[in-house]
Structure formats: structure tokens, C-alpha cells
Amino acid sequence: MNEHDERGDTMTGVDPGRLDDQQLMKELETIHRTRHDTLLYGSNDALRAHNERMAQLEGEYLRRNPRRLVAAGRTREGARERGCGESATPRA
16 A cells, blocks of 8 residues: 555645654644644645545544544534633643
8 A cells, every 4th residue: 555645646745544643743744834734725636635634644644643632722612601701621
């Protein structure tokens, strides 16, 4: 198997399952950092590829971290209950 996931002529990067944890986090940070510009200025094809790659990377992160900390303020219930000064940062 090729180390890159290819769809047609578009290379979408290394299969997220083959990345180590540090590489996966770096890929996630990069794709989240470039998201806004892709949405505003990218072609439809670029946005579609970005969406697919982001879904692959985020799916792999969630698969590896099923018990990750979830901030109460990031849930529907927590958002409704959140007061003005309360943070959405997860508590240990």
C-alpha cells in the first residue's frame, strides 16, 4: 500500500492511522490553522479535499482518544448552564 491516500489525482496525505501521536497532532494543528483561509479563498475542490482530510484526521484522533477530557461548557447542557465568567476549559 502506498503511504499516501490518493483519490483520483488528489493526494490527501499520509493515512492518519500510520501517523504516530505527535505527527497526528501536528497534522491536526496545521489543518485547523489553515481552515479559515481555505473556507474563504479556496476553490470548491480545495474545500472538499480539506473537509475530507480534516474528517480523516479528527476521526483518527477520536479513535485513539475515546476517553478524552470534555469541557462541560462544550456540551449542549453545559452551554445552556454556563454563566458569564465561567470557562469552557476541561477540568481534571
